[in-house]
Amino acid sequence: MAAALYGGPAVHSPLRYALIYTPLHLLWGGAEAVVVFFVLSGFVLARAIRSRSFSWYAYFPSRILRLYLPVFGAVAFACLVLLLPHDGATDSPWLTGRPAGYPFADIVKDITLLGGTSGVVSPLWTLRWEVIFSLLLPVAAFAVRAIPAWMLGLVCIVLSNVGAAAGSPALQYLPIFGVGVALEGEWERIGRVVARTTRRLGPLVWTAVLLAATVLLSMHWLLLAPLGHAITVVLAQTPIVLGAVILVIAAVHCSTVRRILTWRPVAWLGGISFSLYLIHEPIVILMANVTDSMRWTLVTAVPLALLLAWLFWMVIEHPAHLISRSVRAHATPPQPEPAPAASDDDTPSRSEADRAPVHA
Template sequence: MEANRFTSIHRLGGSYMPERYQQLDALRGLAALTVVLQHFLSVLPSMDAHSDNAWVNLWKYSPLHITWAGYEAVIFFFILSGFVLSLPFYGDRNTQYSSYAFKRICRIYLPYVVAILIAMLVSMSFSKGDFAGASDWFNGLFKDDFTWKSMFQHMFLIGIFDFKAFNPVVWSLIHEMRISLIFPFIMFFVVNRLNWKITLSVAVILSVIGSVLNSKFSTPATVTIHYFITIHYIAMFIVGALLAKHRYSWIHWFKNVQKSLRVTGLLIGVLAYTYSYWFFPGISFIHLRLIDNWVISLGAVLFIMFSLTSQTVSQLLAKSALLFVGKTSYSIYLYHLIVLYVFMQFFNDNLPLWVIYILTLVVTFVLSKFAYSHIELPSVAIGKWGAKYIKRGEKSNKAPSAQTTT
């Protein structure tokens, strides 16, 4: 039994729910759209840097920023991943690490590889000149010359590399892949062994350790994807897993509280989610990444709680358009910036920026639907097939030893 701990995560208690939470799919889609809007607006110099326009600053430095809170959306993704990935581990079935890892790699990595190859092709196909009227941030994208080393690092997510070279959104996928591969061990040794208070304390400790080490040993070029900051982001996955573990308790409680209290919780969620923009943004020591991310996490948790307990919100999130965006959110995340860059190359001098945005959005949706059907779903199918093959292989390897003992 002791030798099998790292290959087979055994019964972990609770009751596994095979149904999918469609509300969370829709929330993921909405979060992906805020990333898209952030990148659209960040093309504008007035949105990328401080503006003298009062209306622009109101949108930037108030809870209204929730409409284009791209970084916050990534924290939201991490918490949602922790929630969804943890559900099978609360069931009565064995979860073998090898089959889990194979499915997870196929789900994240295969669609990523296709997208990064397209991004590399796009980067090599156009000149590296600046776009007139665009922000420094946007003009800094897709600038690196193609090298085999960079391609190798991007293809295999190896080492600490310039993630902005071809498609800047990959930084979050680097952490997602790292944490996904160790997630079963987090579940086995932490979430399912300890009560929620100790588990949350472990998450905070990991967050502090990762943040401190990252500040000491990373450079401006590596601060976003260093291994140490991955330790910090593990905490967000643990928060999601805890939320899933105790879902029956808080769903029951939240449904039975007064409507005014639930609405208050939603408002607190909005304020927490946008905390870094409206709460004295000029005071740096209260906006360390460590602090901001935990306040953002509070907002994300409240959104999840509200979406699963409010009938009105659940009905809104069940709309077909939102479910479509939710299903294709991974591809939207992977491709929108590539599409925007291509249209800026072709039309920046000939079309108004708002027309480029509309074209980008339409093509991104069409491309994402195609990628979901022809890349994501086949990747999932490969993962399931491989996982079954691995399980059969492990069962056949165990059979002779069982006969020997008898």
């Protein structure tokens, strides 16, 4: 459907325009969701560092297992799906541009991530930056102690904007995690400000806050039609990151948002969201080739993706959580070997001890 909206015939449809160039885009906007996820990830990792039980020695193996085990599962799932027939007729430019196979070199690239991704399982590009930031977390932890958290956040926002303008993915995306780290560093102060503002203006202030976050997150699409891509990339990155920060704050401090997020169906979707994110694309490709219709692809792929995402969570992601926690619980730093106990032969006699000089 997204490909049809962008790459289909030039139909002047108000609905199509609204779904692309207004805040309605957020209903299916993947790039904006990634920014929110990166901010939230930086926040959560920074908060974990504050725990008394946190250990860098345990962090690295548990974190790597937590990220890579689902990646291995997603690559294996894509290999399985791509073995099925893909001979359906489709006029979708996105589908016709998808790779028909999964060469071994691409598989190796996707299960290692650090050198880039093949694009066969396109969501893996975000996991690459997640892994790199996870390895760089000590640098972020040092930075938030070396300079004020608000200053770190400001620097990271500027760097992300420069990266977007320069077309540098590393510079665009890695600082967004740093914004989450800075957000955690200012969390107590933010809580006090939110409490004072809510007491003074009432809970309806959250309506204006959430509307502002919606507009900020939609800024790329609001500016794209009138200004074009080149200027929009420069102007939209900072508002999008700020919108993501506001959304994370609202998720904790706004009671309405908390109720929505803890509603059982939404909480269930949130629980399997990572699994759904990793495997949904091969399912969409498969059903598009089977049904040869965008409408029937939507009708069939959505329930199938939800079902398989739940199974993926049960078989792959949840066990990965358990393994990661077990490694974290049992990983302990190497202890220095105790000094060997003195033997009777090495113990001086009392007369020798009495004659030994005493040093102040």
